[in-house]
Amino acid sequence: MKTKFIFHILLMTAIVFLASCVKEGPIGLTGEDGLDGQDGQDGQDGNVTCLACHSGTTISARQFQYASSIHKAGTNVAYAGGRAGCAQCHSSEGFIEFQANGLVASDISMPSAINCETCHIIHTAFTYTDFALRSEEPVGLIIDQGVTVLDIGDGSNLCINCHQARTAEPQTASVAGATTFRITNTHYGPHHGPQANIFAGQGFAEITGPVTYPVAGSSKHLEQASCTVCHMDDYIDKQGGHTFKPSLAACQECHATENFDYGGVQFDTEEKLTELRDLLISLGVVAWYEVDQAYEPVPGTYPMVRAQAYYNWIGIEEDRSLGVHNPQYVNALLTNTIAALKATK
Known part of the structure; x- marks a missing residue:
């Protein structure tokens, strides 16, 4: 009897198991669609x-x-x-x-x-x-290992990272009390882009002479203009903008002029540069080098003032503004340097 009961239980279990393995029936009718969800916001057009x-x-x-x-x-x-x-x-x-x-x-x-x-x-x-x-951070001058820091602002600080002198003027670069300076090669000088030093009015050889040097940082162009104001004004006549060429239109916002030689500054600077160069040639400090097609220094040891005079001459030449960046400072440098050289002849 007990065996028969167990048999019935096993039989019922098997039937239930087999019934569960039967394949599902056909799919019923599709129900109605539900309500649409709320539209999301459109993404930005790439x-x-x-x-x-x-x-x-x-x-x-x-x-x-x-x-x-x-x-x-x-x-x-x-x-x-x-x-x-x-x-x-x-x-x-x-x-x-x-x-x-x-x-x-x-x-x-x-x-x-x-x-x-x-x-x-x-x-x-x-x-x-x-x-x-x-970068728009203030920039330390290389000639004194960053002791002097310039902050022109308005994006111009980026420019002066590179547009500054690399080599200090002879007296500063020498031991205290030195009276001579050795120019070691034909490429000696402040380097080829000392615009920031001219602009700020510091870093050149300020030889004593008849003209008083303006206070460093007092230039009107430094106070009222900048690299970007003058070189990146609205692009007009192939000037300004990202040509970085000085914009006459920018000058005319402050000066009544038809060219860059406002007040004869460039003409006067060029005259003085030529006079100073000729003095340096006559003293044997500068010569014409055919291989470079340029006037360059003659390596040698010179009285300090003559080495300083060369530094000032080549630095102002390679500023390439002919005095515009800082008219008063450039005039003082050239006038005093010429006077000092004439006194040594």
């Missing part, structure tokens, strides 16, 4: 985001202007852009590394010319802030 910068009035216009700039030409990249000691200003990669780390650690194998990304932080936020300058 093309619109790009066109905030990549349009004829923004980046394309700037690229057109930049095509005629010296920075774009990259004339010094081939020989200087890869050297660790020069790359911070002569290649895009070097400038970016210097801004990030304060130095260029080693030579750069494939340097490229200054470009948009050199000066601007690009494609990080993917908004208009991608136009942000890589």
Whole structure:
């Protein structure tokens, strides 16, 4: 009897198990659709985001202007852009590394010319802030290891990272009380872009003479203008904008002039530069070098004032503004230097 009961239990379990393995029946009729959910907000059009910068009035216009700039030409990249000691200003990669780390650690194998990304932080936020300058911090002067700090503001601080003297004037570079200075090579000088020093009115050899030197930082152009105000005004007649060529229209906002020689400053500066150069030639400090097609110093040891005179001459020449950056300072430098040289003849 007990065995029969167990058999019935097992039989019923098997029937239930087999019934559960039967394939499902046909799908029933489809029910009605439920109510639609609320629409989400449309995403931003990808093309619109790009066109905030990549349009004829923004980046394309700037690229057109930049095509005629010296920075774009990259004339010094081939020989200087890869050297660790020069790359911070002569290649895009070097400038970016210097801004990030304060130095260029080693030579750069494939340097490229200054470009948009050199000066601007690009494609990080993917908004208009991608136009942000890589740095706007005040800049220490190289000639005194950063003791003197310049803060021109309005984006111009970025420029003076490179557009400043690299070598101090002879007296400053010598031991106290030195009366002579040795020029060791034909490329001696403050370097090829001492604009910030002229602009700020400091760093050149301030030889005593008949003209009083203006107080450093007192130039009207430093107070009321800047690198960007004069060189990046609205693009007109192939000047200003991202050509970085000085804008006559910017000058005319303050001066009634039809050219850059306002008040005869450039003419007077050029006359004095020629006079000073000829004095240096007559004293054997400067000579014409055919190989470089340029007037350069004759290596040798000179009385301090003559070495200083050469420094002032080549520095003002390579400022390339013919006095416009700081008329009073340049006039004082040239007038006093010429007078001092004449006194030594």
